[in-house]
Amino acid sequence: MNQLTKEAEEFRGKHVADIVQKLNELSSEAAAFIVARLPIDVAAEVFDHSSLDEPQDILASLDASRAAAILDAMAADRLAYLFRDMEEPPREQLLALLTSEARSVVDSLLTHPEGSAGSLMTTEFVSVPSNWTIGETLKHVREVEGARETIYAIYVIDPTTRRLEKSVSLRRLISGDLHAPVGSVARYDAPITVLPQADREEVAHLISEYDLLAIPVVDEKRHVLGIVTVDDVIDAMIEASTEDAQKFGGMEALDEPYPDIGFLTMLKKRAGWLAVLFLSEMLTASAMQHFEDELERAVVLTLFIPLIMSSGGNSGSQATSLIIRALALGELRLKDWWRVALREAPTGAALGSFLGVIGMARIAIWQEAGIFDYGPHWFLIALTVGLALVAIVTFGSLAGSMLPFALKRLGFDPASASAPFVATLVDVSGLVIYFSVALLVLQGTLL
Structure with missing residues (x-):
């Protein structure tokens, strides 16, 4: 030793x-x-x-x-x-x-439930009666500062009802007249507060929005139960973002740091999601079996299946990431789903058109340059790929943006709308869209 x-x-x-x-x-x-x-x-x-x-x-x-x-x-x-x-x-x-x-x-x-303001708060804060002077308050702060989480916010309480009246910053306190009432230097009439059941995202949003070092947690009668400090929110949000990142990767959140997770625990955390995604991908095989005859008559269509599926999945994952983040930051609410749908539909169509032009150009260049022969109906094949990309990317954007809203409405964590889950959903629908477009365009030629 x-x-x-x-x-x-x-x-x-x-x-x-x-x-x-x-x-x-x-x-x-x-x-x-x-x-x-x-x-x-x-x-x-x-x-x-x-x-x-x-x-x-x-x-x-x-x-x-x-x-x-x-x-x-x-x-x-x-x-x-x-x-x-x-x-x-x-x-x-x-x-x-x-x-x-x-x-x-x-x-x-x-x-209090884990992740709520009540679970994050500390009861070690500075509060004084509203009938105290600034001098008395400063003396009290010096006496208790070692036993308090923070002294940068002092909460002014009604001495009779014990209700929160005002919040005073230490900076304004030390610059005030020692004989003036403590509440006279409060910058605002009513402090920003949260109820104990408020979730950590709401607390983080309020602290960021109003540039606070701490926010008081009050009950229905505005009695101060505790405070949540900015460092507690940062710790909580880092933990939350880590969980969301793991869920978004298609697995359960880890309870411990990665190096400390045992082999069997790691299998348990990852196997469930992989099994669900594997079973979901079986629908892709079912979709391909449904169009078996079309594949036999136009084998060339299979060359573009990976291109079609990945484009739809990528667009869906992009939309999901944007919406989950916006919901977490409070930029969007459940009632905003229709605004998002109206925005994602034309966005998806424009992105799909952009990719569709690239896909058609690629087929034309390969055909004219002699790199690969797509047959006498190559232009119709290129048109099929182009139109399919427009439809699939549009659908992927819509599906990816609506899924977080649906999950939140059902009471689930929107982060559960993982990228692999969205990709699987769009893979299956993408194949159906692709072959449906092919039947319309290639009817009477290859099909």
């Missing part, structure tokens, strides 16, 4: 993020050895850091009194987050180390 003792000494004065990075490289026992030699306030910051791997294992390896001191010094929101995903037996053992007050706060925060 001599080397670890030396490293523990070297950690003093270093940034918490650097300490966390080093601890993540060590075993739980070795990490606990170093944590035990850090000052309590620094150790608490380490466990408050969202990047720390397996915090419950490190805490379980510490002396009970040391673990209790660290837990007591942690921010309430991070403490609740720690216990939310913790498994037994460490969970019950560590809960027993909490003070009755801390356990009450954690239990209260854990009642």
